[in-house]
Amino acid sequence: MAGTLVLHDNTALSASFDCAHARSSAEARVCANAALRNLDDELATAYRVAIDAAEGSSKRDLKREQRHWITFVRDICDDDECLTTAYAARIKVLAANDSVLVNESSCEIPEGSSCRSVITYRDTSYRIASFNKTLKDHHVAGSIIGCDRLIDLPVGFRGSNHSFGGFCTLVSGGGRTSVKVCNDDMLGRFAIEPVSSGTHAELREFTDARCFGG
Structure with a gap:
């Protein structure tokens, strides 16, 4: 079992990915690489902390931003190096724990x-x-x-x-x-x-x- 981010209607995105049901080649790569699984766990934790810190409409914006990251950043990676870079960059953004998301x-x-x-x-x-x-x-x-x-x-x-x-x-x-x-x-x-x-x-x-x- 490897952690990745899955959408839930009642919460945000949580670590509950079953490698037997990987939905993309990127998820399969995460499952096959221990270092990437660790990054995925770290990202899931960073996301939960960030979503708790976000206030008002920024909470909604962060959820949308995370869905976009999964679809348009993580899932277009076709090698482990790309995934490592994508995870590291996203973790850094989330670690700011911004209460208000500002461009x-x-x-x-x-x-x-x-x-x-x-x-x-x-x-x-x-x-x-x-x-x-x-x-x-x-x-x-x-x-x-x-x-x-x-x-x-x-x-x-x-x-x-x-x-x-x-x-x-x-x-x-x-x-x-x-x-x-x-x-x-x-x-x-x-x-x-x-x-x-x-x-x-x-x-x-x-x-x-x-x-x-x-």
């Missing part, structure tokens, strides 16, 4: 005598459904199966446009490609390109140039 905001893009904000999302999978709808609408082959960074460039006043950009994994024709993708909420902007340097600056500049406005 990081920083003033990064010069504009006149001031600057525009870049919001970096905790839940890097938040925009995947929207990205995939945009790919379909633009007849782009493949689908996004996970993102490891997500930013938002808001116009800056209430009711205005939001432009999202992500470093994501695109599956098409049986292969995987690391891409940067962006779209917005109001004007139908969209772009997708291969990742180059993989830096925060690359994603910010791409999203600003191709999808910002409104």
